[in-house]
Amino acid sequence: MGPGGAADTLLSGACVLFTLGMFSTGLSDLRHMQMTRSVDSVQFLPFLTTDINNLSWLSYGVLKGDGTLIVVNAVGAVLQTLYILVYLHFSPQKCAVLLQTATLLGVLLMGYGYFWLLVPDQEAQLQQLGLFCSVFTISMYLSPLADLAKVIRTKSTQCLSFSLTIATLLTSSSWSLYGFRLKDPYIMVPNLPGILTSFIRLWLFWKYPQKQDRNYRLLQT
DSSP: OOHHHHHHHHHHHHHHHHHHHHHTTHHHHHHHHHHHTSOTTOOSHHHHHHHHHHHHHHHHHHHHTOHHHHHHHHHHHHHHHHHHHHHHHHOSOHHHHHHHHHHHHHHHHHHHHIIIIIOOOHHHHHHHHHHHHHHHHHHHHHTTHHHHHHHHHHTOOTTSOHHHHHHHHHHHHHHHHHHHHHTOHHHHGGGHHHHHHHHHHHHHHHHSOOOOOHHHHHHHO
């Protein structure tokens, strides 16, 4: 294996490792729901949109024949589906959760029908599906901007997760490099906003350091 092949293998491994690490941050929410037997302070929409995003990129990976995309997004889809099922189990508003899930799944199935039935050319399928995945991923990375505005307004980063910020920065950077190596703008470009928003969040953590919870400080004394 030449230097280029070894570098590609390492980069592919980094994409898998960092992305699964980012997905696993949802395990803390899973643990919280199981321990409290409630969904208080847990947001449902990020689980659902990430699941749809995983399924879309999984389809792109299958169409492109990219093993890295397939592995990462197959595992990610399984994890997000697990989070959704646990949320549904403990949620008192099951009808609303099921309605949101059915709506987005319906849109996804319509998209599948369009790509596989009305766009017979594989190259056109790849381009249009790649464009859809890119736009969806960019919208997900930009969606927390409202939280960043809240941080600046309140001068508090308590609503932000430092571990998730680091995981997002590493994941976005590795996928941007991966897309650059493959000369695939559909992979490279949508991850650039993830890098930008991660650096903004890190700056906010530096400017407004998180204060330890008072109960935690009492336990330490």
